[in-house]
Amino acid sequence: GAVVSQHPSRVICKSGTSVKIECRSLDFQATTMFWYRQFPKQSLMLMATSNEGSKATYEQGVEKDKFLINHASLTLSTLTVTSAHPEDSSFYICSARPGTGTSDTQYFGPGTRLTVL
């Protein structure tokens, strides 16, 4: 149980285009989903917290107009990187927290490698 999927796993795009990444909780409902970014040989950095049916909460320094997050249902959150530039190239990982119980455990997706040319 507690499986989280991401799609696509890899994407290459041209500078200036937008890219959408989907995060799905496959066998549980997630009231809260999180989006992280990891640069090579660095830690996972939280970008934003996404709650179903409400606006995402962004961490300091993360541009909300550039990284659009939509948490339309209890099993799906999407991250859209708008007008992508080479410096946005990174490994993007989502996680989901089950809506039931008091556990704080998050379950992570396999990640999406974004390369902006």
Added chain:
Amino acid sequence: DQQVKQNSPSLSVQEGRISILNCDYTNSMFDYFLWYKKYPAEGPTFLISISSIKDKNEDGRFTVFLNKSAKHLSLHIVPSQPGDSAVYFCAASARGTYKYIFGTGTRLKVLA
């Protein structure tokens, strides 16, 4: 300001021996701690967690120890296996925030 630190970027251990991975934190509001295992180009896999009301939690070969006064936690893997070779991240959370702060990771290599 790195609130969660893993000061050893890498560790090599012989198969069958104990692996000890360390993690230090600075924020006294953290009260929930986790260890994740990660392979390159994959998402982290949850290993074990501990609440601040405990000082030890054990799950099979994995044991996490928490020393609140020292703001230090450690992950013990015994016996270590070659399949344990990966990058291990500790994460901390203040209950109710549901936000994780990750350490920088320790690359564990278990030698056969």
